[in-house]
Amino acid sequence: MADVPDGIVLKYHRDLDGMRKTLWPRRLIIGAIGVFAVLGLLNVFGQRPANATADAAQASLTLNAPDHLRGGLLFSARFHITAHHDVKDAVLVLDQGWAEGMAINTIEPGPVGEASRDGKISLDLGHIPAGQSYVLYMQFQANPTNVAWRRAAGVALLDGSTRLLHIDRKVTIYP
Numbered sequence: 001m002a003d004v005p006d007g008i009v010l011k012y013h014r015d016l017d018g019m020r021k022t023l024w025p026r027r028l029i030i031g032a033i034g035v036f037a038v039l040g041l042l043n044v045f046g047q048r049p050a051n052a053t054a055d056a057a058q059a060s061l062t063l064n065a066p067d068h069l070r071g072g073l074l075f076s077a078r079f080h081i082t083a084h085h086d087v088k089d090a091v092l093v094l095d096q097g098w099a100e101g102m103a104i105n106t107i108e109p110g111p112v113g114e115a116s117r118d119g120k121i122s123l124d125l126g127h128i129p130a131g132q133s134y135v136l137y138m139q140f141q142a143n144p145t146n147v148a149w150r151r152a153a154g155v156a157l158l159d160g161s162t163r164l165l166h167i168d169r170k171v172t173i174y175p
Helices: 020-041
Strands: 050-055 059-065 068-070 074-083 087-094 102-108 113-117 120-128 133-142 148-152 155-159 162-167 170-174
Touching: 050 162, 059 155, 059 162, 074 087, 074 120, 120 133
Parallel strands: 068 170
Antiparallel strands: 050 059, 059 074, 074 133, 087 120, 087 155, 102 133, 113 120, 148 170, 155 162
């Protein structure tokens, strides 16, 4: 029979004598990890997109984007504009929360023009004829070090300088 290696106490390591007292902290830690995973599956920490809609006489806007995010998450936003009357110079204005601590990966179709309007992102979409729709897709990534609680991430639709409608929205970014 082989000798017992140095540093091994058979009564403790093989027979697990006295281990009942040290199992509870381990079980508690594993249980906490399990609860955290279940909360993630229930979308407590975000990712699932939510719809927000605003209607006006001239147009309607539907926004489909998550309002709870995790750091490092890649996500998409869809802005669906339906013109009830001609919108001659459609401009989408995004609050600062859309860009602060975020990487904007792509905007499709590309806007006619981009600008800053009082620190907000202004996307010039051009003319949207009555009865027509314009769908803008944007892809983002939340910076992994970005943590935000209820940051303003609203969107407004303008016709030139006239504000047609606004969706007031907040976004929360978890670490």
